[in-house]
Amino acid sequence: MSTPSNQMLPATGVTRPDAVATARQGIVQVPGGKAVFPTLTVAEHFTVGAWLFADEDPVAVAARTGEVLALFPRLQERWDQLAGNLSGGEQQQLALGMAFVAQPKLLVIDELSLGLAPTVVGQLLEIVRRIHASGCTIILVEQSVNVALTVATRAYFMEKGEVRFSGPTEELLGRDDILRSVFLHGASKGMGEAPATTGAREREPVPDGPGTPVLEVAGLRKSFGGINAVTDVSFTLREDEILGLIGPNGAGKTTIFDLISGHLPADGGTVRLQGVDVSGWGADRRAAAGLGRSFQDARIFPSLTVAENIAIGLERHIDVRDHVSALFATPAMRESEEDVAFTVDDLVELLGLGAFRDKFVSELSTGSRRIVDLAMSIAHDPTVLILDEPSSGIAQRETEALGPLLRDIRRATGCAMLVIEHDMPLITSLSDSIVALELGRVVLQGTPDEVLADPRVVSSYLGGDLSTIQRSGGAEQPARKRVPVGAVAGEGR
Template identity: 35%
Template sequence: MLKIEDLHLSFGGIKALQGISFEAQAGEITGVIGPNGAGKTSLFNAISGFYQPDRGRVWFDGRDITGMAPDRRAALGIARTFQNIALFRGMTVLDNIKLGGHTRLKTGLWGALRYFGPAQREELEFRRDIEERVIDFLEIDHIRKVPITALPYGLQKRVELGRALAMRPQVLLLDEPVAGMNREETADMARFILDVQERFGTTILLVEHDMHMVMDICAHIVVLNFGQQIAEGSPQEVSQNPAVIEAYLGAAA
């Protein structure tokens, strides 16, 4: 579903990515791990179109999307969450989630301004879909009219996941979805991620520092360090790889 081929990305003299190549199989959860500064978020930004790589290719479902704009990638079915919460803080939970589905709406500018006939029907149908498929699924019906600023951190992370799901993505990029969460919140988020994979068949690419979670839910793991790919394989293979152990724990350990 997603193929990264010899990806290079630099900022001046800093080489953020150096020859990254791997595949994310359809319907599976692929983990991307590595120490801080390894290039994980830069990789996500290259996949979603925020950064243009210096060299290499990004393939989506057999199609080269390397030069494609971010909005066109989103329309194809690539959604993401962010390391730092990027919700619209002056809006409610429901309005934030609905914004994620704008790429799926067919009504044009003038139809939306008139808000009559087809535009109104499409809006109502879309809202029903959001409430049934996303809000009920994430168990946040009780807060759907609550402003984002009134929610605790863990629930804001869940709302951000909901906004991504509103796009009906084929590929979902999750950038540190449990960062800053307690154990209970982490367990809940891991359950929702697994449910997304199982219920919707979504291909998931996951960046995360919580190694227990990564090893538990990922079928395949890619390891980065200083912009380079140092290992790739199953959770068991990666956990026993000497280069991975050195990158995380140091050569002495």
């Protein structure tokens, strides 16, 4: 990483000063994930972003704001809207826009591509290059080495708080001893030997050809404040099928998951689970009926240990539930608890969580929490499993190991899967078919090759930057010249 000659940080260091003093010295951070204030409007965010320049000429600040709005016209369109109502991509644009207005000397960006569509990542990378060209040094924390390659010439790879590699980013790709799967390595192989979860239902052999529908969505609709988030969405998920769901940020993908799982009431349409209309059921009843879900932000219990969280995933398979049996520790209760403990141990070993077994989830990194979330989903043993960006926040090699593991889970458990994912190599290799969404509507459904070749999908979602499309797998060198930005990659940083 090189620092432009026209920007110098004070020699006094920034180890002890508080966040305000650090910001006044020109160090600005774009946090990963939650980088905006949901109850403030877009306009108010730009005012906040310029707090360091309260005494500066308002015309100059307005000019910098205008530059950002020219780069991100969607922010101009949503100028008076609350940031909490923006899509993930728009929130990330807003966070970078605030950083641009602040004129940093050192900009730290945490997880630039986290949860974002390829086209949005491409736009954000252009902003990163522009900020760097203005004389700013940039440190980029990024799980996808392929994405980091497009902007960073020098990289540090961290694992469990230690620097394992430092040097040219291109050399990092050849270090298989470092770029390895820490958690999921060997998990796919272990699936063949792993016992079924406690109380797992008996599996019937899946016949060849189209399977029985296990999840049917028909005419689903939802609006917020007059804005249509989901409009007449219909699709069918069949037994033993993996169906991918793709689309730009703000296309309604997560809202559809909320409607299917019962976390939001639908304005119209029906959801049928194994032939039963569950549209009026709550989330808990749908889960008990065999619908499992993971969330993009790994909604697990931070004050519980990893083992305790996985045990909660087994809750629907516990046969002994009465308080009297628990009070007197009856043989049936002890046997049930032993079954849970054995299954937790199996899943901890399967997913490489042994070092974290007794740690509180609040102590884990984003990627580690995602693996715990996956373990809980497997423990739930659902008939239908819906996964919201399972690769979000995990290292590139973990993503590359995730596809084979999910296919083996499907084969071992017989569950059907509905998957939202922005990593194209993962979703195309995993899915039997893909549904493409835009502005809350289904625009196309077909095989992965058919969907990704469609001009509408390319223009609205994929874009033309190969590096942002192929976030995992082998990276092709981008044609453009990279700027000297530093990158930090790794798990458990």
